[in-house]
Amino acid sequence: MAxxxxxxxxxxxxxxxxxxxxxxxxxxxxxxxxxxxYALLGPSGCGKTTLLNIISGLVRxxxxxxLFDDVDLTERPTDRRHIAQVFQFPVxxxxxxxxxxxxxxxxxxxxxxxxxxQKVEAIAHMLDLDEMLPRRASGLTADGKxxxxxxxxxxxxxxxxxxxxxxxTVIDPHLKWQLRSKLxxxxxxxxxxxxxxxxxxxxxxTFAEKVxxxxxxxxxxxxSPVELFERPRHTFVGHFIGSPGMNILPCEVSGGGVHFAGxxxxxxxxxxxxxxxxxxxxxxxxxxxxxxxxGIPVNIVKVSDAGRYRIVEARCEESxxxxxxxEGVSLPASNAAVRFDPAHTRLYADGQLLE
Amino acid sequence: xxxELRNVVKSVGAQTHxxxxxxxxxxxxxxxxxxxxxxxxxxxxQLMAGLEQPSGGEVWFDGKNVTAVAVQKRNVSMVYQxxxxxxxxxxxxxxxxxxxxxxxxxxxxxxxxxxIAELVRIAPMLxxxxxxxxxxxxxRTALARALVKDADLVLLDEPLANLDFKLREELRDExxxxxxxxxxxxxxxTTDPMDALLLGGHTATLREGRITQFGPTAQxxxxxxxxxxxQVFSNPPINTASVSKRAGHVVLSDTVQWLATPELRELPxxxxxxxxxxxxxxPVANGTGSTRxxxxxQITELSGSESTIHFQHGPLHWVSQSHGIxxxxxxxxxxxxxxxxxxxxxxxxxxxxx
Numbered sequence: 001m002a003x004x005x006x007x008x009x010x011x012x013x014x015x016x017x018x019x020x021x022x023x024x025x026x027x028x029x030x031x032x033x034x035x036x037x038y039a040l041l042g043p044s045g046c047g048k049t050t051l052l053n054i055i056s057g058l059v060r061x062x063x064x065x066x067l068f069d070d071v072d073l074t075e076r077p078t079d080r081r082h083i084a085q086v087f088q089f090p091v092x093x094x095x096x097x098x099x100x101x102x103x104x105x106x107x108x109x110x111x112x113x114x115x116x117x118q119k120v121e122a123i124a125h126m127l128d129l130d131e132m133l134p135r136r137a138s139g140l141t142a143d144g145k146x147x148x149x150x151x152x153x154x155x156x157x158x159x160x161x162x163x164x165x166x167x168x169t170v171i172d173p174h175l176k177w178q179l180r181s182k183l184x185x186x187x188x189x190x191x192x193x194x195x196x197x198x199x200x201x202x203x204x205x206t207f208a209e210k211v212x213x214x215x216x217x218x219x220x221x222x223x224s225p226v227e228l229f230e231r232p233r234h235t236f237v238g239h240f241i242g243s244p245g246m247n248i249l250p251c252e253v254s255g256g257g258v259h260f261a262g263x264x265x266x267x268x269x270x271x272x273x274x275x276x277x278x279x280x281x282x283x284x285x286x287x288x289x290x291x292x293x294x295g296i297p298v299n300i301v302k303v304s305d306a307g308r309y310r311i312v313e314a315r316c317e318e319s320x321x322x323x324x325x326x327e328g329v330s331l332p333a334s335n336a337a338v339r340f341d342p343a344h345t346r347l348y349a350d351g352q353l354l355e
Numbered sequence: 356x357x358x359e360l361r362n363v364v365k366s367v368g369a370q371t372h373x374x375x376x377x378x379x380x381x382x383x384x385x386x387x388x389x390x391x392x393x394x395x396x397x398x399x400x401q402l403m404a405g406l407e408q409p410s411g412g413e414v415w416f417d418g419k420n421v422t423a424v425a426v427q428k429r430n431v432s433m434v435y436q437x438x439x440x441x442x443x444x445x446x447x448x449x450x451x452x453x454x455x456x457x458x459x460x461x462x463x464x465x466x467x468x469x470x471i472a473e474l475v476r477i478a479p480m481l482x483x484x485x486x487x488x489x490x491x492x493x494x495r496t497a498l499a500r501a502l503v504k505d506a507d508l509v510l511l512d513e514p515l516a517n518l519d520f521k522l523r524e525e526l527r528d529e530x531x532x533x534x535x536x537x538x539x540x541x542x543x544x545t546t547d548p549m550d551a552l553l554l555g556g557h558t559a560t561l562r563e564g565r566i567t568q569f570g571p572t573a574q575x576x577x578x579x580x581x582x583x584x585x586q587v588f589s590n591p592p593i594n595t596a597s598v599s600k601r602a603g604h605v606v607l608s609d610t611v612q613w614l615a616t617p618e619l620r621e622l623p624x625x626x627x628x629x630x631x632x633x634x635x636x637x638p639v640a641n642g643t644g645s646t647r648x649x650x651x652x653q654i655t656e657l658s659g660s661e662s663t664i665h666f667q668h669g670p671l672h673w674v675s676q677s678h679g680i681x682x683x684x685x686x687x688x689x690x691x692x693x694x695x696x697x698x699x700x701x702x703x704x705x706x707x708x709x
Contacts (some may be wrong), residue, residue, distance in 0.1 A: 020530050031614055043489070043521060043522075044489055044491045044519050045489060045520050049672070072483060169517070172391050172392050172546050173546050173547050173548075173590050174391060174546075174590055174592060177590065177591050177592070180656070181665060184654060184656065185653075185654055188685065196390045199519040200520045201523075202520070202658055205657065205658040206656035206657070206658050206663070211595075225657050225658060226680050227656065229660050240521060242660060243520075243524055244524065245521070245524075285660075287660055287678075300462075304552070304553050304555065305555075305572075305576070306549065306552050306553060307548070307549075307552050307576055307632075307634075308632070308634040308676070311553075319586045327697075
């Protein structure tokens with residue numbers, strides 16, 4: 001196990017990058033501490049797979065260094081970095097039994113048969129695969145195969161980090177839940193460093209202690225699930241995390257106050273200096289938009305029943321505002337108005353949270 | 356337009372893939388087929404399209420028996436989870452191809468292709484070839500091609516499954532708007548209960564080749580006819596247990612019981628199954644309908660806005676899902692509260708009784 005650091009890492013797939021767009025990764029400094037559960041979250045094309053491949057050694061960065069426990073490994077090939085990887089599609093040896101699959105990495109390392117036996121049994125037990133051990137891997141379901149891929153990483157004691165690249169893509173939602181819980185439990189029990197790459201916020205937030213959010217080749221925020229939800233430092237994070245995402249509304253700042261649709265709005269981070277010439281926006285999550293007797297008048301255009309709550313889409317001038325309604329709460333038949341919870345309404349300038 | 360399956364059965368050898376099914380789907384609004392992998396969603400769609408012949412029963416479209424009509428003559432468009440494009444044509448031509456085949460005028464083709472490309476966010480890519488696009492963009496190209504023509508029957512087989520989370524969320528919002536003024540019957544298969552809820556319309560829940568219920572989506576969710584339907588339509592899984600009802604009370608365990616609802620009180624004493632959705636169990640007491648139970652925490656998941664707690668109560672392994680952040684230690688025993696006014700009760704055979 002190891003601490004992993006990226007120092008001034010930049011990467012371009014082009015020979016001579018010129019414009020900022022030519023860089024798949026724009027200058028990164030990141031540290032992953034030993035034993036942490038991390039998620040790397042962002043939409044397709046944000047650079048997360050490039051970053052994963054740089055850590056694993058499949059891609060050599062154009063600039064910067066990769067260090068494991070402060071040792072520079074930038075030039076070291078993948079097979080000498082002691083990394084276990086779980087991919088979108090399970091990789092198992094179909095002709096082998098589950099037992100042989102799990103034992104494979106240990107046999108390769110020349111461990112004694114008795115030791116292999118003991119380790120395989122222990123891992124199989126953790127993964128609830130005990131009864132499957134004598135079976136052929138080819139007969140397993142997708143989630144069973146994915147557990148084997150993971151088990152082959154867990155069974156080794158020389159692994160620095162286990163990396164998951166969208167590992168639940170081929171798994172049914174009701175099994176995703178179980179496998180995600182299993183992963184989390186395994187992390188808590190083994191305290192291996194795990195990095196989980198996904199575009200799915202639910203997967204990232206439920207699995208990770210720290211989430212690294214990427215957007216257009218940059219890390220826009222690193223934080224706990226609570227921090228990302230409560231205090232997004234970039235409008236992109238506000239929109240990307242949470243379903244539905246944060247409402248991002250145009251606003252005007254004048255006379256020290258923030259105004260939306262001609263009304264003054266209280267924010268958690270009032271402006272201190274001049275914001276002249278900057279593009280200002282309000283960020284407020286649907287959870288913190290409340291129906292009010294008096295407030296900002298809106299037209300309700302759509303109500304969707306999401307089961308445990310309803311998603312209400314309202315319009316105010318040109319802006320679309322979403323809010324959530326608990327089960328059993330009724331909507332006004334006409335003259336709806338909303339207010340924003342001041343403790344959870346924030347001001348952004350050029351996409352960045354004002355701090 | 357309507358699509359009807361009349362006593363349709365599909366068997367292969369000794370195996371029945373689709374048990375006798377009667378279903379009537381109308382235009383306007385989505386018709387969702389909700390079920391896990393291998394529940395029979397794809398087979399059902401292939402029967403609707405005419406790609407598979409039923410072993411028994413008939414398929415009717417708009418009052419005509421089309422069981423024997425070839426798929427090419429049915430004006431169907433279908434999107435699969437795995438998408439296919441023409442590699443040597445531009446994205447524009449890929450999307451336009453069904454319109455060209457139909458002999459549509461140039462200006463209209465252009466207008467339609469652009470509109471649909473905007474919707475699925477590939478408008479800047481129209482001049483490129485599919486090979487130059489990312490996987491997600493290729494999928495959207497194929498989706499656009501299937502949606503661009505006015506088919507009588509549109510079959511969407513998990514079309515959002517491989518897309519980015521946020522794009523899925525947006526398309527769930529946008530897709531229904533696309534069909535508002537069209538005459539098509541739209542069928543959408545998914546494994547995800549949230550897709551069904553947010554796309555609205557009607558939902559058929561499937562398990563093991565059988566439709567367990569069909570009706571307006573919200574109704575199927577809030578008033579499932581049986582326990583199987585409630586299970587298919589719940590993610591995380593619905594909590595279930597055997598309870599005994601006696602002297603106006605519901606007894607879950609030695610320590611947990613509550614007053615029966617008026618509806619349940621009408622029923623004879625005895626054993627029932629209770630179904631409690633995860634969001635009706637919370638670490639915070641909520642009003643008068645709350646009944647306390649102790650749970651030993653097994654797993655906790657915080658998703659930013661919600662806490663999910665997997666816990667054990669006696670032999671029961673249950674899940675609670677609640678708003679806000681409730682950081683609880685694994686291994687400890689905590690207090691949880693059941694919103695007993697929202698419990699569902701089923702007979703021993705699994706039929707909803709109260």
